[in-house]
Amino acid sequence: xxxxxxxxxxxVAKRGQDVALRCDPISGHVSLFWYQxxxxxxxxxxxxxxxxxxxxxxxxxxxxxxxxxxxxSVSTLKIQRTQQEDSAVYLCASSLTVLAGSNEQFxxxxxxxxxx
Amino acid sequence: xxxxxxPTEMTATEGAIVQINCTYQTSGFNGLFWYQxxxxxxxxxxSYNVLDGLExxxxxxxxxxxxxxxxxxxxxxxxMKDSASYLCAVRDAGKSTFGDGTTLTVKP
Numbered sequence: 001x002x003x004x005x006x007x008x009x010x011x012v013a014k015r016g017q018d019v020a021l022r023c024d025p026i027s028g029h030v031s032l033f034w035y036q037x038x039x040x041x042x043x044x045x046x047x048x049x050x051x052x053x054x055x056x057x058x059x060x061x062x063x064x065x066x067x068x069x070x071x072x073s074v075s076t077l078k079i080q081r082t083q084q085e086d087s088a089v090y091l092c093a094s095s096l097t098v099l100a101g102s103n104e105q106f107x108x109x110x111x112x113x114x115x116x
Numbered sequence: 117x118x119x120x121x122x123p124t125e126m127t128a129t130e131g132a133i134v135q136i137n138c139t140y141q142t143s144g145f146n147g148l149f150w151y152q153x154x155x156x157x158x159x160x161x162x163s164y165n166v167l168d169g170l171e172x173x174x175x176x177x178x179x180x181x182x183x184x185x186x187x188x189x190x191x192x193x194x195x196m197k198d199s200a201s202y203l204c205a206v207r208d209a210g211k212s213t214f215g216d217g218t219t220l221t222v223k224p
Contacts (some may be wrong), residue, residue: 031210041160042120042203042214056210085173104149105212107158 002026006092012114013082020075021111025094032075033105035091043091048098049075056109081114082115089113118142120215122204127221128194136189136218138204150178150189151203153217157201163189194222 005024013019025032031050035043035057045059051072060067064083069075079086089112093105119141128134140148148165162182165171165180165187177190188200201217 033210033212035214040216042205043217045213048210050210058211090123104161104164107160109208 001084004092004094004106006108006111007089008111009109010112010114012116014116015084016081018078018080019082019113021079021090021092021113023075023076023077023092023094023108025073026106027073027090028096029094029106030072030097031095031103031105032069033093034075035093036061037089037091037110039088046077059093079113082113084115087113088116118206118213120204120206120209120213122215122218123218124216126222127223129190130194130196130222130224132194133190133192134186134194135218136191136202137203137205138187138215140185140187140204140206142185142206142208142213144208145182146189146209147180148180148208149205149207149212150176150187151205153201153203155200161170163204168184191220196224198222 007022033048034046037043047057047067049069064080066078089110091092091110092108095103122138128158150162150190153159163178170179180187201219203217205212205214
């Protein structure tokens with residue numbers, strides 16, 4: 001496809017359930033980023049990958065959050081034992097590389113997670 | 117860490133010029149980005165600055181002063197479709213820190 005895609009677009013989970021959010025980056029993009037965006041706030045960095053290597057996961061809020069990109073393309077963000085405070089839009093972005101230049105990030109449409 | 121500050125809301129008139137300011141305090145700096153985000157949509161890239169000075173791109177310009185930790189986004193000939201949130205983001209290696217955005221309302 002032409003852009004970053006994410007699925008599902010909407011997810012409703014009961015508190016305590018596990019969820020998995022998928023991101024398909026633009027083909028050939030080396031870097032992939034995950035963000036959490038609460039209503040009325042800017043995106044908050046969670047983690048990023050360069051190919052299959054997770055280079056920074058300092059933004060993951062707890063050990064309930066886990067991200068992987070095993071083949072350096074598709075990525076999955078997993079949240080275990082969801083809590084109400086996990087309710088947010090989860091944005092995925094990709095870029096050609098993060099190392100130099102004006103390598104803009106292309107964002108997907110996001111997954112809106114609601115935890116009841 | 118990074119701290120990004122930008123005004124919460126601004127209002128301007130169609131056809132006018134508006135300047136949205138962003139100040140930042142950072143432990144590292146590899147560039148500053150501006151993104152536009154319409155309600156319910158993903159952010160889209162507007163501009164990038166890594167050296168001091170002005171970058172112009174059509175109706176949009178962005179300025180950076182690294183010594184002052186300051187940037188602004190200038191929007192000219194405002195159109196109704198420019199009503200959106202404008203996000204300032206500072207990149208440090210692979211990590212980008214975003215401000216909470218400035219909601220711009222363009223009135224006829």
